[in-house]
Amino acid sequence: MRVKQILYLLLREAGIGLALILMVIAFSAAAPRFASMANVTNILTQISINTVISVGMTFVILLGGIDLSVGSVLALATIVGGMIITNENLSPGTAILLSVLGSALTGCLCGVFNGVVCERWKIHSFIVTLGMLNIARGAALQISNSRTISEFPDAFNDVGAATIFGVPVIFLIALAVVLAGRFILARTVFGRMIYAIGNNEEAVRLSGHDPSVYKVVAFIVCGGMVGVAAIIYMMRLNIASPILGVGFELNAIAAVVIGGTSMSGGKGSMIGTLLGASIMGVLNNGLLLLGMGDFARQMVTGLIIVVAVIIDKYRAQAFLRSSYELAPAPPREEPHLRDTGPGPRV
Amino acid sequence: MNTKCRASCAALPILALLAVGGGGSSARAEEKKPVVGLVMKSLANEFFKSMEEGARKFAAEDGTFTLVPVGMNSETDIDTQISAMENFITQKVDLICVAPADSVGLVAPVKKAIKAGITVVNFDVKLDDKALAKAGLKDLVFVGPDNREGAYLAGNELAKKLGKGGKVFIIEGNPGADNAKMRKAGFEKAAKEGGLKVLVSRTAHWETEEANTLVTNLLTSHPDVQGIMAANDSMALGVVKALDAAGKSGKVQVVGFDNIPAIQKLVKDGKVLATIDQFGPEMAANCIKTGFRMKKGEHLKGWLKTPVKLITATDLM
Known part of the structure; x- marks a missing residue:
């Protein structure tokens, strides 16, 4: 079964990237003007916000948690940033700097709340962040009095529209965030601990590490990423609004899961998340260029999310099987101890 | 509970007084x-x-x-x-x-x-x-x-500006929302009477970011569009940003609905042709x-x- 083996290998190595490539080829053939530089620029612009949020979400999901508050926190962070940046007592330069700091800090503080409450009282993140979803939305509406804030400094708005050789600057920011996230996950103690906790929290505890600290930090990172996404949002659309970002948490979760990260934690990668967000963006753009109607588009997008996860199931199986069938398999370790990194190996 | 009890206790003598007063309606009106x-x-x-x-x-x-x-x-x-x-x-x-x-x-x-x-x-x-x-x-x-009438007025203004044969998008509100349906109907009526050609009509769920993404993508498949009717101003804000990015702002005419403060500067700058105030x-x-x-x-x-x-x-x- 040579062909089958090659197929397994491809699935294992490329998986979701392959799906993206196939999708791009299909749309290029079928949708007029899909494969133009201008359209590529558009897609990259459109996936930037979701990508950055999804990077933060990846940390939390790798731990087996979830953050439902990202959409609301995004709105709150834009309101804080927007109120600072439109403050007339500040010079434009100072206003921009403080606004960026304010947005990022707002996101981090919401993350502190999420993480600390989850860990101090051992409550599942689903319910804590559901609470935060309402707290942040309410706070955004309260402090803005449900008004949209606009008229930011030109220097700030220009960044959102700028491109370098057709690549939007805000996408470069998103890409930098992805690479930083990848570095943290793959190369730092913190990153390896995230995988280890997601695989087997008890084992980590028994090996003498306190998982709580890492979990709280992961929520803060997620909140901080939302703060960064808020700045990108403001740069791109030049408004801050308390009602924006509704449902963004679902887009982020979808991107992370399509990217191959397991909802039960311990398995996944940052590059996968970037590819997941790209698939969502390409799909949205391509189906529209094909002239598909609103309702059909919504159905197809939903279907693709499910199909992606089914494919990923096969990928996981292929991964296991190929390690039996191909190559002289290395001595297998117990899965939950595989990634404990610098921790003491049992 | 406690305060409620007290409040009703306090109300009792007042009610008794009113009952004694009989037809003294002016006193009652002042009390309640x-x-x-x-x-x-x-x-x-x-x-x-x-x-x-x-x-x-x-x-x-x-x-x-x-x-x-x-x-x-x-x-x-x-x-x-x-x-x-x-x-x-x-x-x-x-x-x-x-x-x-x-x-x-x-x-x-x-x-x-x-x-x-x-x-x-x-x-x-x-x-x-x-x-x-x-x-x-x-x-x-x-x-x-009359949401339909409002949308018709805005659409009509666009039709006057573009002339017969002008090509337009309609950006709808939430599908199923009554005012969204009325506004869409108003836009369509104006388009029909003014001889405009509606290239596509799609929803952006009243949202700025979604309208921005939608219109950016629609501009790719329909670069010849001349006017865009947005069913509210939040979406019109996203539309204008999409046109800015495509270098088409001011060339493609936009109309909105609601006259929110954030849109007013864009109307003054000529990036939005008109909006509707329904007070x-x-x-x-x-x-x-x-x-x-x-x-x-x-x-x-x-x-x-x-x-x-x-x-x-x-x-x-």
């Missing part, structure tokens, strides 16, 4: 102000927030009645509105003003309130004519703007005034239209 229940849509929406503030301001200035406004969490939160109606019926308020989130779903509680002897006035979004007729409430008073802050107040006129015995029925006004750069100078 009429209560007005205001059932609003989502206060997260700038438009409804300003409407609620307008009603509060009116209540404070007028001083002859007590206002109890109830908002809801989201545009589609019909349950909250129905519960609010039921609570008002239980409390036996004197007047209910309702801006329905669903033009069919709210007919039943309105009927219940009227049966309980409460004056009900519908505002902002008209309850469904068929459902009203079925419930025997054909003549229920509605105070509100939200006064609408709820007008509804309350109408309710009291009815309570005083004035016989009103059907649709009492509130103004819609086309806003162009000259209006904002």
